[in-house]
Amino acid sequence: RLANKEFKTATFSLGCFWGPDASFGALPGVIKTRVGYAGGTTTDPNYQIIGDQTETIQIDYDPAKISYQELLEKFFVSHNAYAEPYSSQYASKILYHNQSQQKAALAFKEKLETKTGQEIKTEIKPLKKFYLAENYHQKFRLQQHKEFKKYYLTQMSFNEFLNSPTITKLNAYLAGKGKEEWLLQNLNDLALTNHLAEQLLKINKIDPAACTNLCQ
Numbered sequence: 350r351l352a353n354k355e356f357k358t359a360t361f362s363l364g365c366f367w368g369p370d371a372s373f374g375a376l377p378g379v380i381k382t383r384v385g386y387a388g389g390t391t392t393d394p395n396y397q398i399i400g401d402q403t404e405t406i407q408i409d410y411d412p413a414k415i416s417y418q419e420l421l422e423k424f425f426v427s428h429n430a431y432a433e434p435y436s437s438q439y440a441s442k443i444l445y446h447n448q449s450q451q452k453a454a455l456a457f458k459e460k461l462e463t464k465t466g467q468e469i470k471t472e473i474k475p476l477k478k479f480y481l482a483e484n485y486h487q488k489f490r491l492q493q494h495k496e497f498k499k500y501y502l503t504q505m506s507f508n509e510f511l512n513s514p515t516i517t518k519l520n521a522y523l524a525g526k527g528k529e530e531w532l533l534q535n536l537n538d539l540a541l542t543n544h545l546a547e548q549l550l551k552i553n554k555i556d557p558a559a560c561t562n563l564c565q
């Protein structure tokens with residue numbers, strides 16, 4: 350199992366939170382992710398009554414394996430930060446947790462603007478409150494795969510599912526994110542049945558033969 354150790358947290362808004370839940374979750378060094386609403390003033394928002402809050406992803410990461418700088422790089426390549434936001438629900442935001450994140454984010458933005466000569470619309474401001482989104486939005490890609498969803502949710506509570514580093518990775522792989530070698534390294538940690546392991550390899554277009562030496 351992937352260890353649940355000392356971590357740091359990054360909070361980003363970059364459009365619909367389903368995609369980034371999977372793409373950030375795939376990165377080595379990212380321990381777990383969750384989706385919610387933040388960046389606005391509306392209290393107790395939900396998907397129907399979101400008010401001025403923004404769909405946001407929270408990322409717990411191991412700073413020994415991935416830096417805030419690398420997460421910022423991923424943030425900016427994952428969406429168009431130059432476009433005027435479609436709505437406050439889908440705005441681009443970096444919600445920093447401390448001064449060092451603030452400095453890194455501002456510097457990154459400035460460097461990109463100088464390089465491209467274009468203004469970045471990302472708001473950079475302190476995180477005030479993160480409201481966890483409804484269960485059905487968490488690990489959305491995995492939940493779309495009903496067999497996988499059933500397999501895990503009969504073994505664990507939703508809270509365990511939400512906070513599991515293993516589930517974070519599985520959500521990423523079921524979305525076809527990440528690299529083959531990561532999947533092969535992590536396959537045993539996913540504790541799947543042979544049938545589900547085959548499905549997962551198929552989704553990621555990996556020949557099961559590639560797996561016979563590495564996977565049990």
Ligand code: MHO
Nearest residue numbers: 364365366367404438486
């Ligand atoms: N309404 C879009 C985005 C969903 S995202 C959670 C869709 O159904 O794909 O805002």
